[in-house]
Amino acid sequence: MTLEELMVKQREFARARDWERWHTPKNLVMALSAEVGELTELFQWLTPQEAGAACAEPAARAKVEDEIADVLLYLVRLADVLGVDPIAAADAKIGRNEGRFPPGVGRTALER
Amino acid sequence: MTLEELMVKQREFARARDWERWHTPKNLVMALSAEVGELTELFQWLTPQEAGAACAEPAARAKVEDEIADVLLYLVRLADVLGVDPIAAADAKIGRNEGRFPPGVGRTALER
Amino acid sequence: MTLEELMVKQREFARARDWERWHTPKNLVMALSAEVGELTELFQWLTPQEAGAACAEPAARAKVEDEIADVLLYLVRLADVLGVDPIAAADAKIGRNEGRFPPGVGRTALER
Amino acid sequence: MTLEELMVKQREFARARDWERWHTPKNLVMALSAEVGELTELFQWLTPQEAGAACAEPAARAKVEDEIADVLLYLVRLADVLGVDPIAAADAKIGRNEGRFPPGVGRTALER
Structure with missing residues (x-):
């Protein structure tokens, strides 16, 4: 499936439920932001090592x-x-x- | 370009700059979150009407x-x-x- | 209660549970971000009118x-x-x- | 200054500029979210050690x-x-x- 096909599928999903009226730019930016919050929550207390292995275990992978x-x-x-x-x-x-x-130009931590 | 090709291009971009060491899951979740914050900033004070026309003007479209x-x-x-x-x-x-x-099952505002 | 007293209470809460080791700046920024995501979720699909009355009803107020x-x-x-x-x-x-x-200096939508 | 006094000061700041019309709950949640994004940006590429010392240097402290x-x-x-x-x-x-x-009840990484 291409991203374009995913976009069309998602569009038709919204249309079939009459959700287009809720899908204003501001509402969708907020929904996007809330979902990134849920993704963040999965990683927030993990050590860097644990986070690197976040998808090693099937149940944790499914959440991610x-x-x-x-x-x-x-x-x-x-x-x-x-x-x-x-x-x-x-x-x-x-x-x-x-x-x-x-490429090849060093950067300090602040400029990263 | 497919999303897979974009992913490979972005991977090679990181590799060419030796940025893979910074691209840990936690750091990337934070970077994703910060970018959604910048997207949010573009829309935060707009009225629903203004937000709906956010891409009508070329300079504003470029930012979005x-x-x-x-x-x-x-x-x-x-x-x-x-x-x-x-x-x-x-x-x-x-x-x-x-x-x-x-489809066709009504939802209240709280359940939306 | 003052904000300073709240800060001390929260500090002692973490200490009593040995959670200080998780409370690194990066982890706390992520936790803050995830909580703002949950706050955002409460408002994302509300109309401006509904959002203005988000605290009118006790159960909704409790969530906010x-x-x-x-x-x-x-x-x-x-x-x-x-x-x-x-x-x-x-x-x-x-x-x-x-x-x-x-005060008194007008601002355009873009400069808001 | 107390948090209550800060709230009143911020309220008067908005009133003096006629910004109350922009300060709807949805807009303010978005603005809050965008600011957390800017805070996140300061920490996203730092190592845990660098993040722990984020306020050691005056210019970096001022940004935080x-x-x-x-x-x-x-x-x-x-x-x-x-x-x-x-x-x-x-x-x-x-x-x-x-x-x-x-207190005293152990928690796994997933339950943290």
Whole structure:
């Protein structure tokens, strides 16, 4: 499945439930933010070592996948409502980042 | 470009700069969260009407695209580091949501 | 109760449970962020009118108070761990904001 | 200065600029969330050791204090608009947490 197909599927999911009226940009930004909060909650008390192995155990992996899914679904829905192509935007941003951060140039912790 | 190709491009971007050491799950969740904060900032004081037209004007659209790009890039990078396929996870989640929220069943504001 | 007394109470709560080892700045910033996500979730689908009346009904008010409490508790705990006086910092910030935003000067939506 | 006095000062700041019309619960939750994002950004790439010393250096301390200030100011403003006493809510929450988490009871990483 492509991201475009996921976007269409999510759009039709909203339409079939008459949820488009709730899917305003502000509401979707808030929903995206709340889902990132749930993803954050999974990792907040883990040591770096535990966090690195967060997907080693099936039940923990399922929780992480579930929250990553929610974040992606609201991000895609927001992009759809705003008429933004998220992959094209991200690819263009990588291009700008390549100019801002040339490889091989050291950075201090503050500039990271 | 597919999301998988974007993920590989972002992975190589990190590798070329020796940034993989910073790209731990906890750090990437925090970076994702900070970028959602920047996206939120663009919309926080807008009226619903203004937010609906947030991409009508080219300079404002560029800002929105830039923040959606950053959110997607960190989400994809996090998924890569954790070994999660974000589209497959999101598609599976839509399937579960179809069971949880059958079309045509009304919902109150609290249950939305 | 003062905010300083709340900070001490929260500090002793952590100490009595041997939770100080988890209360690193990064972990507490993540916990703060996750709690703001829960607060956001309460408001995300509400219309502006519904959100304005979010505390009119006792059960809904209790949820809002519970999340505001969690946000304040983690903010105070983070400030304590970092050795920051949050009220002094906030009062100093209001002073700077008074210089940045003189009363009576109109602002556009973008500058808000 | 007490938190109550800070709340009144922040209320008068908003009133003097005619900003009360923007200070709806949804907008303030978004602003709070965006400020937590800026606080998160300060810590996202730091190692645990660097984060522990985030306030050791004056310029870095000033940035942390500035973001903690912004978070507290929007939290207090939101509580004011909603008619919530944040310290009373937080104190009541500590009381509930004392019942939920008795001292001396071990917790696993997942339950933390």
